[in-house]
């Protein structure tokens with residue numbers, strides 16, 4: 580009998596399926612406990628939940644769920660553009676910002692092209708590049724700082740896209756404005772640079788990359804409603820770029836890629852400044868608490884810029900399992916070639932305290 584692998588695209592053979600944070604329901608089932616007893620700090624979700632305005636708007640939008648959505652998300656793109664001082668033609672909405680990464684693959688990648696990113700970068704760039712048959716060049720990042728000079732040096736005639744997550748997940752480190760400016764002054768015009776800014780709203784002094792969109796450079800900035808807005812389950816994010824580049828990406832998307840409920844929720848969340856401010860406050864406070872505790876416990880950590888902290892626990896996989904048994908889900912980073920590390924998302928203070936108590940118990 581013919582193996583299905585003789586029929587499937589060969590680049591899929593070695594492609595690993597994305598490993599998400601372990602779900603609450605699955606853990607509750609395995610431990611035979613109530614889902615409410617589980618603390619999940621594994622996927623950098625908003626500990627306060629969605630914006631109450633977004634919940635209200637999604638309920639109202641459900642009344643019209645029999646109608647196909649406005650595929651382009653006219654009102655949302657208009658509102659995002661107005662906030663950024665850009666035009667609606669500079670915005671494309673995606674089924675999560677991850678879908679915009681896939682649009683970039685459809686638009687710019689062919690078999691054997693090169694994509695450049697950093698070692699320890701968000702894994703989705705490589706998954707999508709691989710699915711299009713492109714190679715991913717990962718430049719070394721020995722001190723966990725992404726090295727933009729190394730990325731420039733790695734450029735080949737086949738390089739199409741460079742992915743720069745800022746701050747990066749899972750390392751949590753941020754690239755400065757000065758380094759970004761220097762990089763942008765040297766990167767060739769024929770390469771598309773993608774700044775993934777999923778955690779932008781958590782930064783105190785975020786670098787400005789939209790200036791390069793305004794200057795007409797070949798850059799795409801990715802943002803999402805999954806993190807500070809608390810809408811990860813609705814799957815909605817967006818890309819920001821020059822109108823000509825967005826026009827290309829529009830041709831790559833399915834007619835109704837983002838559903839009407841997500842568009843309505845995102846629009847309401849965008850305008851809920853109070854919820855964003857409160858989320859940042861809770862995250863700032865929680866991150867400071869976690870880092871203070873790690874210092875006291877003498878465990879090594881990398882100060883986080885976003886809503887998560889990376890901690891060296893010696894054997895990440897074992898500590899992950901032992902925390903699970905104590906009803907706390909974190910993220911082991913073995914898949915990122917960081918086997919000693921776990922990533923802990925900042926939760927509510929109650930969740931943070933439960934996590935620290937469990938970790939103390941596990942490490943004693």
Ligand SMILES: *Cc1c(COP(=O)(O)O)cnc(C)c1O
Nearest residue numbers: 675676677701748777803805816
């Ligand atoms: C969480 C995250 C995203 C968000 O992806 P969505 O598809 O919008 O949920 C994107 N990039 C990075 C680096 C992230 O950590």
